[in-house]
Amino acid sequence: MQLVVGRIGRPHGVRGEVTVEVRTDDPELRFAVGASIATDPPGRGPIVIEGRRWHKGNLLLVLAGVADRDTADQLRGTMLVIDSAEVEPSDDPDEFHDHQLIGLTVVTTSGEQVGEVTDVLHHGQDVLVVARAGQDDALIPFVKALVPEVDLEDGRLVVDPPEGLL
Template structure:
């Protein structure tokens, strides 16, 4: 599964630098000089990082072969992706990456099938989006009290919803 770690934004200056909307906790690792960046769409890459710097809180990249503002503008909106296998698992047993949760089947503590996790939303409170057959999607807060068990090996997640949540 591909994970987005950045999105190329507008050009910066006239020499071909691009701004990057960072979507990773490890920008120094992902955008280090010499790294080859896989892109979506694939036809725009791979891109090789020649230089990196921060300017007023914005990540700026200088990429091989991108030598002017017009070339940088052509890359606007390009997603920078990695394979999920490149992400190290967390040392915390109660911390999960979104890609680990998406696709898990969801059952209640009594064993009743609820559906499947299709997305994880981060709006102050992490919410699991659970697709239910023939019904609207359910939003389940991802907290230990409501999600007491996540079994990645079994491919399931157990929920203990209060009355009315589902």
């Protein structure tokens, strides 16, 4: 599974630097000088990072073969992706990456099947989007009180929803 670690934004200056919307918790590792990163769409990459710096809170990259503003602008909107196998699992048993949760079957503590996790939203509070057959998606806050068990080996997530949540 491909994971987005960044998105190329507007050019910065006239020498081909690009801004990057960072979507990873480890930009120093993912955007290291010399790193080759796959792209979506695939035809725009892979890209090789020749330089990196932070400017006013924005990550700026110098990419191999991109020496002017026009070339940099052609990359705008390109997603920078890695394979999920490259992501180290967390040492914390209560911490999960989005790609680990997506696709899990959701059941209640009483064993009733709810649906499948299709997305994880991060809007201050992590929220699981659960697709339910013949019904609207359910939004379940990803907190221990409501999600007491995540079993990656069995591909299942147990929820203890308060009345009215589902």
